[in-house]
Amino acid sequence: MRIIIEKDYNSLSKTASLLVASQTVLKPDSVLGLATGSTPLGMYNNLIEMYKRKEVDFSKVTTFNLDEYYGLSANHPQSYNTYMRENFFDHINIPPSQFYLPKGDTENVTSECYKYEEKIAQAGGIDFQVLGIGENGHIGFNEPDESLNVQTNLVDLTPQTIQANSRFFDSFEEVPKQAISIGIATIMKAKKILLLASGENKAEAIAQMTSGYVTTKVPASLLQTHQDVILLVDEKAGKLLR
Template identity: 60%
Template structure:
């Protein structure tokens, strides 16, 4: 693991965008695994600006999003489909057929999950996977448990995740209780992983990720087993690191 501690969220976002853009410059047809939420938002803003300046071209890039809330309409302002188009895809030159987001409003979800994994494999696997981290150490929506699913799957969201995500919804009752998430196998098979964290509320999760024991109770700790992980955190998120 390579750990970069930067001053603040702005610097974290800029560094993350530089890492992603470098991947695309080196391999224009890169397969990117993408995350949502407040943490990568600044990274997407930087990448959009880079594209507008002509310094990064997304025309051959393929993307796979980590997750999506179950049965939330695509047009809902808190769906990850809406998030990605509103904050990123609508502002760059990516081909629509190269965008993949878990279709969490379909029937026969078991087959939906299997097809998503097959699409990842057909694309050649993920070159660079971008991750955020939950306060409980989840990545994607792979929640702490005594065991973890390997493939894309339906997950019951943990109490801590529902609480953390409630700030995006009018009421806590409006937060979906389930989601579809890429599994740990697809994440760990990525050639490179970029983990981002900002804010003191993520400090304990980051500490357990990089220096704690490897356990499914802290899913991010499994990243210690990967050969190419870069972690970029601001000073607040690094507070618990000895």
């Protein structure tokens, strides 16, 4: 695992955008795995500016998002589909037919999960996966547990994750309690992984994921077994790293 510690969130975001842009320059038809949440926003903003300066081209790129809230339609204001369109896709030249997210309002979850895995496989797998990390060490919505889902599946969100996500909703009651999430094995099959973490509240999770031990109680710790991972943190998130 390669660890990069940047001074602050802005520096982290710039470095992350350069790493993603480099991937698309080296392989214009890259398959990117993308994340949502607060941490990647700076990266997406930088990539949009790079696109406007004609420094990066997304016309041949295919993307798959990690997850989507179960029960929310693609057009729901708090869906991850809306997040991606408003914060990234609507501002670059990626064709709508080339970005994918799980269908949150599906009537057949089992079928939707299977189809999502099939689409990733048909695309040749993920070349470059961007991840965030939860305060409890989750990646995607693979929450700490005795066992973890291997492939895309419907998962129950922990009270801690629900509480963390409540800031995006008008009331706590509106926060989805489940999500469709890519599984651990699917993440681990990515050729390269970039994990981003910013802020002191992520420091303990980062310390645990790099501890030298692997446990399903800290899903991100499994990344220690991957052959090509970049851990990109700011000084606050990396303060407990030895």
